[in-house]
Amino acid sequence: MLREVRKKQINETITQVAIELFKQKGYENVTVEEIALKSGIAKGTFFNYFQKKEHLLLHIVNSYMQLMDQIVHRHQEGTVKERLQHILRDILSIYFLHPSLLRLTLVETIKSTLETKDASTNITMFKETLGTIIAEAKQSGVLRSSWDPNLSASVVVGVFLNTLINWSSSLNEEELFKVLQRQLDVVWEGIADE
Structure with a gap:
């Protein structure tokens, strides 16, 4: 012991x-x-x-994933879209506490995801967490969608990562969240009304 x-x-x-x-x-x-x-x-x-210094960065990201679980539990009220926006906003706030460190962990997480087929990468865990929220809402009838919850979660995570990668170095937290909201609106409404 x-x-x-x-x-x-x-x-x-x-x-x-x-x-x-x-x-x-x-x-x-x-x-x-x-x-x-x-x-x-x-x-x-x-x-x-x-094993190497890069694995230490991934360990740091795992610590932030535990924070994400706390964030998810904090946001149980509202529509699915509102819940997802609150969760992503809180994660964005954590990102801005240590942006240079978390930028590095983001790079290493993406590299790790590309280099390994390991299903327990941080990005995969992030998608699974959001997928569970979407699936529960769909199952309870709160969310009407013909899309698979895991695919939907994957798109939301992709939008989030894209926003971080493309705009986090040039925008402050509030501006970045507005960009993220606009992108989520496009995804949420669908690209075309057909």
Whole structure:
């Protein structure tokens, strides 16, 4: 039991030290040796927890995914569209707390998704969470849609990621959310009335 507690403490220490170093120096300028030294561990010990520095970034994103679960539970009221907008708004707010760090994690998450067929990537978990909301609304009759909930969730996540990738470096949080809302409106209403 003590061993598990110690492992968890070391993992948290490595993560916190890395976040601080990434914020201070930028991801590219921080080495594994530096993270290990500031964490009070040997370089080899770092690799017992993370295969490489990029995996540490993905671990940080996983921590934010736990926050997403809390956000989803906070937004249980309103239409499905309103709930999704509130959830995406809160996630956007988290993004703007540490934009440079989260930009890096976004890049690594996308690379990881492209490089692996692993169904547990952060993007997949994000889609599944939104898909569950849409499926529950459809099943209860609150949402009338002929589209598969998972496909719908995939489109919403795609719009969200597209917004972050294309506009997050040039717009403030409020402006970015307005762009996201406009894009979601297009998706929600459909591209053509046929």
